[in-house]
Amino acid sequence: MNILDITLDPGIYLGYSKNKNVPDLEDQLTYDESLGLYKITINASDLTYSEIDEEGVKYYFSYYKIFHVKDDGNVVSSSIPIWKDIVEANNIQTITIYADTNKMKDGKAIGVGDDTKLLQDWYFAGDWGDKTWDDNAVKFQPNEDDVLVAKIQKNFSVGDTILYKIKPTGNWRPWSMIFNAEIYSREASNAVYTLKSDTNELTVYFDPKISYVWFVESEVN
Amino acid sequence: MKAKKLLLISLIVFSVTLFFGSVDLGGSVEFNLNYKFPEEEDSNFYNNFNKADLYFKFFGEGLRGEFNLNKASDDKLWVSSSEFTFNLNNVDLTTYWNRKSVSTDDWLKIVNNEKVGAVNGVKVYSNLDNFGKLNFYAVDRNGYLFNLLHYRFADLAGINASVLYLKDYKDMNTRSYNELMGFDFDIGTFDAFKPYGEVVVSFQQDIYTASYDVTDNYLLFGGVRGKVGDFSYNFNTTYIADDFNKDYSPDSLEENIFLETAYKNVRLTNKLELDFGEDNYIDRLRTNLYINNFELYVSPDFDGSFSDFNLDGSEMSVTYSHDLSIPFFTWYKISLYKQGPEDDWTDIRHYKPFRIYLEGNYKALGFSGNMKYIFGNPVSDEFFQAFGELYYIDISRNFNQFSVMGKLQYIQGIVEKRFTAYAEVGYNLPNGNIKFYVGDGDFENTLQFERQIGVTTTFYF
Numbered sequence: 001m002n003i004l005d006i007t008l009d010p011g012i013y014l015g016y017s018k019n020k021n022v023p024d025l026e027d028q029l030t031y032d033e034s035l036g037l038y039k040i041t042i043n044a045s046d047l048t049y050s051e052i053d054e055e056g057v058k059y060y061f062s063y064y065k066i067f068h069v070k071d072d073g074n075v076v077s078s079s080i081p082i083w084k085d086i087v088e089a090n091n092i093q094t095i096t097i098y099a100d101t102n103k104m105k106d107g108k109a110i111g112v113g114d115d116t117k118l119l120q121d122w123y124f125a126g127d128w129g130d131k132t133w134d135d136n137a138v139k140f141q142p143n144e145d146d147v148l149v150a151k152i153q154k155n156f157s158v159g160d161t162i163l164y165k166i167k168p169t170g171n172w173r174p175w176s177m178i179f180n181a182e183i184y185s186r187e188a189s190n191a192v193y194t195l196k197s198d199t200n201e202l203t204v205y206f207d208p209k210i211s212y213v214w215f216v217e218s219e220v221n
Numbered sequence: 222m223k224a225k226k227l228l229l230i231s232l233i234v235f236s237v238t239l240f241f242g243s244v245d246l247g248g249s250v251e252f253n254l255n256y257k258f259p260e261e262e263d264s265n266f267y268n269n270f271n272k273a274d275l276y277f278k279f280f281g282e283g284l285r286g287e288f289n290l291n292k293a294s295d296d297k298l299w300v301s302s303s304e305f306t307f308n309l310n311n312v313d314l315t316t317y318w319n320r321k322s323v324s325t326d327d328w329l330k331i332v333n334n335e336k337v338g339a340v341n342g343v344k345v346y347s348n349l350d351n352f353g354k355l356n357f358y359a360v361d362r363n364g365y366l367f368n369l370l371h372y373r374f375a376d377l378a379g380i381n382a383s384v385l386y387l388k389d390y391k392d393m394n395t396r397s398y399n400e401l402m403g404f405d406f407d408i409g410t411f412d413a414f415k416p417y418g419e420v421v422v423s424f425q426q427d428i429y430t431a432s433y434d435v436t437d438n439y440l441l442f443g444g445v446r447g448k449v450g451d452f453s454y455n456f457n458t459t460y461i462a463d464d465f466n467k468d469y470s471p472d473s474l475e476e477n478i479f480l481e482t483a484y485k486n487v488r489l490t491n492k493l494e495l496d497f498g499e500d501n502y503i504d505r506l507r508t509n510l511y512i513n514n515f516e517l518y519v520s521p522d523f524d525g526s527f528s529d530f531n532l533d534g535s536e537m538s539v540t541y542s543h544d545l546s547i548p549f550f551t552w553y554k555i556s557l558y559k560q561g562p563e564d565d566w567t568d569i570r571h572y573k574p575f576r577i578y579l580e581g582n583y584k585a586l587g588f589s590g591n592m593k594y595i596f597g598n599p600v601s602d603e604f605f606q607a608f609g610e611l612y613y614i615d616i617s618r619n620f621n622q623f624s625v626m627g628k629l630q631y632i633q634g635i636v637e638k639r640f641t642a643y644a645e646v647g648y649n650l651p652n653g654n655i656k657f658y659v660g661d662g663d664f665e666n667t668l669q670f671e672r673q674i675g676v677t678t679t680f681y682f
Contacts, residue, residue: 003609003633003634004569004570006636008635008636015608015635020598020608021599022598023635050602050606051602053473055335057335057336058472058473063599063606063607065606065607067635067636074637076634076636076637078668079605079606079607107637107639107669135363171338185666187665187666
């Protein structure tokens with residue numbers, strides 16, 4: 001069943017406020033070989049924002065999603081917010097949205113993101129230590145590939161688990177930007193990482209261009 | 222080894238229940254255990270018990286309290302938050318650990334617990350009868366001392382007033398701090414004319430350079446309300462100077478002019494949202510008209526002044542709800558929303574935001590429930606920000622000690638489909654209840670079925 005008989009030919013499409021979330025041929029992403037990603041660049045002035053009230057605090061977001069239409073089952077990302085404050089504070093004219101179709105999962109933000117998310121802070125918050133959800137959360141630092149990196153020094157044993165989320169500010173606001181390694185949402189459950197080895201340094205990588213998180217365990221003397 | 226720890230948690234719940242059951246206290250213990258089926262094969266059984274929360278509440282003579290225990294990743298149980306209150310004659314002493322509990326009840330509720338955040342410390346509340354009521358907080362906020370005093374005078378001839386003082390240290394080296402000083406009043410002497418208002422000033426400074434100049438660091442709120450026969454009115458204005466510190470206040474605190482009038486069952490509210498200044502910036506007017514079960518909402522958008530009226534950003538909705546006394550359906554609600562007009566009304570795919578909302582309650586054969594249908598773009602500003610249709614139904618029934626509830630939600634988007642379900646069975650015991658559930662009942666945040674099961678037990682003693 002298709003709503004209003006809307007059908008799309010196979011391809012990768014962007015649904016956002018300009019096309020009223022209903023993409024057309026001109027909203028297709030194209031493949032960038034140097035990056036190994038699909039991408040599309042849009043004008044920031046084409047975005048309209050919705051007001052979200054987070055218990056008395058108002059924030060403005062413009063949501064988009066990526067439709068990967070294919071013959072063996074469509075994959076559609078969850079809605080991903082662009083935060084108006086970041087667009088305005090950086091005087092952004094154009095925004096590039098990326099998709100990695102190998103990583104995309106139906107109903108999740110994984111594999112889809114945009115370059116405005118490189119212009120804001122992100123913190124790795126979790127339960128590995130004292131106040132590490134709040135004051136002692138680790139702020140991500142960018143590396144030369146625009147991937148964000150956070151390191152945790154602690155003696156972990158194989159099988160230990162960390163519950164975590166990635167938050168946009170020290171005080172978690174805006175809640176709608178909190179990323180749990182799957183979706184951007186104000187109330188999604190915590191992500192879980194299970195240690196594969198005994199290690200004393202855990203490095204967390206977060207690529208906000210494609211909303212993708214991975215871990216590297218290492219033993220440092 | 223780890224299974225033993227689960228057993229240990231259960232034992233603690235049991236022994237705490239027994240202990241407080243044996244002394245002269247009442248209260249409740251709630252324990253939740255949740256198991257999420259793994260997506261990855263290498264995760265082990267125990268770790269999928271991603272939640273093991275214990276909520277403990279008790280009350281006795283002169284004492285009441287509550288605290289939460291959680292399972293951390295290192296398998297230790299820790300108290301995540303707590304609150305204890307001791308009653309001594311006219312004084313309540315409350316201790317807080319990691320609680321969002323600092324707030325004031327002045328007109329503007331200028332100190333908001335969400336903005337202050339979680340604190341550790343104490344509150345003294347004193348009801349001095351003829352001498353008013355006092356709230357005093359001394360807490361640790363982000364590692365620094367935070368004090369708040371709110372004193373409400375006793376009522377005198379229908380006149381009510383309060384004063385508040387807040388001091389929040391930011392840095393002990395430079396001795397810098399934030400202060401708020403406020404006064405609110407309500408003169409209720411005459412029914413037809415009741416003036417009310419509030420003044421608050423804020424200071425962000427340190428002890429070496431402290432000054433109490435009031436230039437652009439204040440807020441004024443004031444108005445009048447009254448009732449004459451079947452007619453009532455309420456008018457007020459909020460003015461916030463540019464440098465006023467809103468860090469502690471709800472962000473709904475914004476400059477506006479508000480007028481409400483009501484006659485019998487007709488009520489009209491108008492809120493003009495604007496920024497006062499040399500050139501006032503007019504943002505938006507929100508008008509709501511209520512007549513019995515009918516509501517009309519009209520919101521013209523202004524980009525700065527009334528002459529910059531922006532039709533495309535303007536909004537309108539009509540809502541009607543009604544109780545029914547026919548078989549099966551007991552109540553319904555219908556609502557239509559549209560932002561701006563369209564150049565091409567035949568192409569619904571490219572409409573600016575719109576929404577059709579239908580909801581109904583039903584009752585049949587001992588079952589009852591609620592149904593919803595939404596068609597729009599977006600379906601919701603909060604949980605499905607795209608074009609689509611939403612179908613929702615829930616059903617519940619009580620059989621003797623058992624209660625059952627189930628609900629389903631299906632969203633059809635442009636090319637996507639989202640389905641989720643949740644069910645629970647509860648059993649009531651003489652002094653508590655036990656509930657088993659499947660799925661995640663929070664449909665706004667989990668649009669797809671969550672493979673999890675859990676049990677929640679609550680015991681009263």
